[in-house]
Amino acid sequence: MSEEQDVITGIEAPVYLKYNFTAGAAAARFLHQIKKGVLTGQRCPSCQQVYIPPRGSCAACGCPTEEEVEVADKATIQSFTIVTIPIPNNPIQPPYIIANLVADGANISFLHLISECVNEDVHIGQRVQALWKPEEEWDYAMDNIRYFRPIDEPDVPVEMIGKLPVTGWEGSADD
Amino acid sequence: MSQPEVLQQSFELGFTYTRSVGPVVGRFLTELRNRNIVGIKASDGRVVVPPMEYDPDTAEELSEFVEVGQEGEIVSFAWVKEPREAHPMDRPFAWAMIRLDGADVPMIHCVAANAESDVATGARVKAVWADETIGFITDIRCFELA
Structure with a gap:
């Protein structure tokens, strides 16, 4: 081993994840609205909570959320x-x-x-x-x-x- | 509620890790930069390539480096018909377990070959070095049939 050269002490080990994100129905509606400058969530029909950005369902109740609500x-x-x-x-x-x-x-x-x-x-x-x-x-x-x-x-x-x-x-x- | 236009966007998430390699792997990589391949002698006398830091049986610290040959024998392999972007070659190749001359444990690397039928268990291969070596496993660009 050459004495003149530095010993290797580290390596670069990057990980790149390349993917194509497709917005679901709820996220796409939110994005279409924000393109118009409007923040739009969805209300849960069961617990009445308003979610933004909407995910299409209520995390607490599990119900689909459809009613759109401007915030x-x-x-x-x-x-x-x-x-x-x-x-x-x-x-x-x-x-x-x-x-x-x-x-x-x-x-x-x-x-x-x-x-x-x-x-x-x-x-x-x-x-x-x-x-x-x-x-x-x-x-x-x-x-x-x-x-x-x-x-x-x-x-x-x-x-x-x-x-x-x-x-x-x-x-x-x-x- | 009408269906909105589908929206899609490409994303790249990068984890730009650097990793410290320690003295044993560091020695292996430093030797690769000098176009040498070294293994390490385990407590039972086996030569392990790439070198490992601790004995596989006794867990004692290992330090006796051994230079091994740049040719060896394919122990097993898998042919990659359609290389992906992250693969080391942009044409079909083999991932192979290669037992280098003087080593007792095979090491994984890629084997360049024109066709799957050219690759076989027991085939002799030799290391092909990169034009410029930097102290990384890709300093061995690939193995080719000897």
Whole structure:
């Protein structure tokens, strides 16, 4: 063995999974709607929970879900994390915030980014609203929304997160 | 509820792992870069290629490297009629268990051949080296019939 050359200590061992994703009926309807700038979930006929993005069935009851329900682009932060480690091939530079958000009118969270905020001030129960891309850039994609940003509304108590009507938090307080 | 237009999109999910190989496999790969193939001597005297770190019977740490031949014998094989993208060759080839001269345990590698009928258990093969060796198993580009 040559002394001049470095000993091999490691190898690259990448795994690539290439596949073709076909959206099912529920996801395809959601994507057609978001291309028009509308967030659309589905309501379970049994427990009345609204799911977004819809999966075509209720995870709790097992019932098929068919009724389509438009939800708001205002949401409440259910949980969040401040990402400080760069992820390979991810164009977003840390630190940034990714959060579980429950849209008004929905009962389950989805993941999206929080921006235009002081990261250290972001908190559970905080009210946020979608910042949409320009309409001419809308596609069949959740990133038609660039991110959510804080809005000047009172925090939602933890026990109320995921239970707001589509009319929103202040609308709920007025009821 | 009407059926929406079907939406499809191609995706690639990549796990860009690097792996540290340790001193034993590291030695094997370093030797490959120098176009040598080494195995390791087990407690019962068998030569194992590629070398393993611990004895298969006693689990004791192994360290006695042994250079083995670059030719050997096919112990068993499977012919690949339609190579896939990740395969080492873009034409039909054989995956084979090859017992190199001086080794007691076969090693898996690919065998280039024109036809399945050219490959046989007991056939002699020899290593074909890549033009440029980097310290990876693909430094042996393939084996071909000797």
